Amino acid sequence: MNTLAYILLGILAREPLSGYDLARLLKKHFGPFWAISHTQIYPALAQLVEAGFTTYEIIEQQARRPDKKIYQITEAGQGALRAWVEAPTSPTVIRDEFLLKAYSLWVADPEHMQGIFREQIALHQERLFMHEQELEAKRTKYLAMSQGNSESLVMAELIFKYTISYEQNYVSWCNGVLHYLEQREEAHRVEEI
Amino acid sequence: MNTLAYILLGILAREPLSGYDLARLLKKHFGPFWAISHTQIYPALAQLVEAGFTTYEIIEQQARRPDKKIYQITEAGQGALRAWVEAPTSPTVIRDEFLLKAYSLWVADPEHMQGIFREQIALHQERLFMHEQELEAKRTKYLAMSQGNSESLVMAELIFKYTISYEQNYVSWCNGVLHYLEQREEAHRVEEI
DNA sequence: TAGCACATGTAACTTGTTACATGATTAG
DNA sequence: CTAATCATGTAACAAGTTACATGTGCTA
Numbered sequence: 001m002n003t004l005a006y007i008l009l010g011i012l013a014r015e016p017l018s019g020y021d022l023a024r025l026l027k028k029h030f031g032p033f034w035a036i037s038h039t040q041i042y043p044a045l046a047q048l049v050e051a052g053f054t055t056y057e058i059i060e061q062q063a064r065r066p067d068k069k070i071y072q073i074t075e076a077g078q079g080a081l082r083a084w085v086e087a088p089t090s091p092t093v094i095r096d097e098f099l100l101k102a103y104s105l106w107v108a109d110p111e112h113m114q115g116i117f118r119e120q121i122a123l124h125q126e127r128l129f130m131h132e133q134e135l136e137a138k139r140t141k142y143l144a145m146s147q148g149n150s151e152s153l154v155m156a157e158l159i160f161k162y163t164i165s166y167e168q169n170y171v172s173w174c175n176g177v178l179h180y181l182e183q184r185e186e187a188h189r190v191e192e193i
Numbered sequence: 194m195n196t197l198a199y200i201l202l203g204i205l206a207r208e209p210l211s212g213y214d215l216a217r218l219l220k221k222h223f224g225p226f227w228a229i230s231h232t233q234i235y236p237a238l239a240q241l242v243e244a245g246f247t248t249y250e251i252i253e254q255q256a257r258r259p260d261k262k263i264y265q266i267t268e269a270g271q272g273a274l275r276a277w278v279e280a281p282t283s284p285t286v287i288r289d290e291f292l293l294k295a296y297s298l299w300v301a302d303p304e305h306m307q308g309i310f311r312e313q314i315a316l317h318q319e320r321l322f323m324h325e326q327e328l329e330a331k332r333t334k335y336l337a338m339s340q341g342n343s344e345s346l347v348m349a350e351l352i353f354k355y356t357i358s359y360e361q362n363y364v365s366w367c368n369g370v371l372h373y374l375e376q377r378e379e380a381h382r383v384e385e386i
Numbered sequence: 387t388a389g390c391a392c393a394t395g396t397a398a399c400t401t402g403t404t405a406c407a408t409g410a411t412t413a414g
Numbered sequence: 415c416t417a418a419t420c421a422t423g424t425a426a427c428a429a430g431t432t433a434c435a436t437g438t439g440c441t442a
Contacts, residue, residue, distance in 0.1 A: 002401075003290055010297035020421050033287035040402065042423055065410065066421040078300065085301040086309065089291045091316060094226035094359070097196055098282045103352050104203035106344040107271065108278040116279065123284060151299040158373070159296050162366045166287070169362045173355045180351070195429070213393050233430065235395055258438065259393040 001051065001080065004036060004044050009053060009073060009081040014152050016072040018059075019045055029134070029156070032127050033163060045071055053077030102177065110181055117178045121171055128167035135160040194244065194273065197229060197237050202266060202274045205247060207345050209265040212238055222327070222349070225320055226356060238264055246270030295370065303374055310371045314364055321360035328353040 007030070008022060017025065022045075023038040030036070048054040054077055059068040073081070098120060105113055135157060142153045200223070201215060210218065215238075216231040223229070241247040247270055252261040266274070291313060298306055328350060335346045 003293065004401085006297075007293055010293065010300075013297060013300055018421075019423095030293075031286075032284065033289060034293060035286045035402090037403065038421090039404085039423080039425095061421080066408085068421070081297055082300050085294045085297050086305055088309070088312065089294060091225065091320075092289045092291060093224075093228045094356075095288065096226060096285045098285060099352060099355060100196065100200055100203065100223075100227060101278045101282060102355075103348055104199075104206060104274055104278050105348050107203075107206055107275050109275075112279055116281070119281065127284075154373070155296055155298045158366075158370055159292060161369070162292060162295075163287075165362050165366060166359075169358050173351075173358060176354070177351055180347070197429085211393080212395095228430095230431065231393090232395080232432085254393085259436090261393070 001047070001053075001084075002044075004040060005048055005053075006081060006084045007034065007036070008041065008044055008048065008071075009077055009084075012054060012071055012073040013078060013081055016070050018068045018070050020068070022071075032131075045069075048077070051076075051080075053080050105177075110185055114178060114181050114185075117174050117181065121174045121178070124167045124170045124174070128164060128171065131160050131163045131167065135164065194240070194246075194277075195237075197233060198241055198246075199274060199277045200227065200229070201234065201237055201241065202246060202270055202277075205264055205266040206271060206274055209263050211252075211261045211263050213261070215264075225324075238262075241270070244269075244273075246273050298370075303378055307371060307374050307378075310367050310374065314367045314371070317360045317363045317367070321357060321364065324353050324356045324360065328357065 007026070011017065011022060011025060019038065019041050023036070023041050026034070026036045026041075045054065045056075048071070049056060052074060054071045054073055056069040056071045059070055061067055101116075138153060138157050138160065142150060142157065145153075200219070204210065204215060204218060212231065212234050216229070216234050219227070219229045219234075238247065238249075241264070242249060245267060247264045247266055249262040249264045252263055254260055294309075331346060331350050331353060335343060335350065338346075
């Protein structure tokens, strides 16, 4: 069982879903911080079934669509998920290609790089906006249901809070570099006169 | 040429180094945000030589140590590096396993999870401290050399600034979750009475 | 005398991405 | 008529990790 398998288990612990639905949910909620393609999901689900952590039932579809397989977590699966959550996590590596480019920024054209940084800022601001909207959506959903499993919703909220602060930090860093680049250009111009 | 090759080029553009030295420098400076093992570095360097982006000279070692290969960036290599830096970067995925565990936090034992979060906080605080120290070291190095390629040092500084703010953000988020867990425990205790 | 620093590499394995494959329905 | 949505999968490839391999000199 690898991380992907536990991600799927974590979602199935909230509600039973098909592989397709899992892919969609993952793209929407986890897209920017853990991209998973459907080609990974299907073998992983088969693995989970083989390990006895999930079962599935085939739903015959109307309108002659391909049959659905709805996956459900088993008790063994819940135990495995819990063990994974409680186990120590090895330190994360960020692996951000853009930061590495920034490290070699000095070899590139400064004016061009201002454009590149503006692009990145726009991208992360868009993500920020998206996450803020999703947080709002979760909040209203949370208020609507006064009973039930509210804790799982609180955790989803906390994840969005993290991604929001992450994107805010990213944008403000990019802005800092951009200001540096602009200032330097200014200084160069003064030198020339 | 993949990202790894350009990372190596980016370092070699600053100073010629051996594979072993590259591995050491990468571990020290890039460790927490782009881990690279030496087993990846050697084939990548061979690839760079084949592409004509680097050359190397063999340095015979005293004390009967294995011979060193010192790699140097070529003009073609500098061009390739620049093209990579100036090219648009596809959006980063964070891929943080701990966040995914947090998403499934509600299935685990709350008291145990407080311990897990305290561990993470300690880890990231340690990293934060490390980065702050390295930033200081870069600053003194930067002030010491009044001439030369100061811009590459400025960029290295900016990277450390990013990692520092990243870790600060991470720690403060973990603290938020921890407070939530503590509060919830408190509430449960009151309920019981 | 055990382990670490130096120095370079290969091979097997795991994980993730891209391309391919099928096939109906519905909206623009 | 083209693209998107629904729905599941396989296969080839790229990237990254772990284990193995060699050999000396220094330190605890």
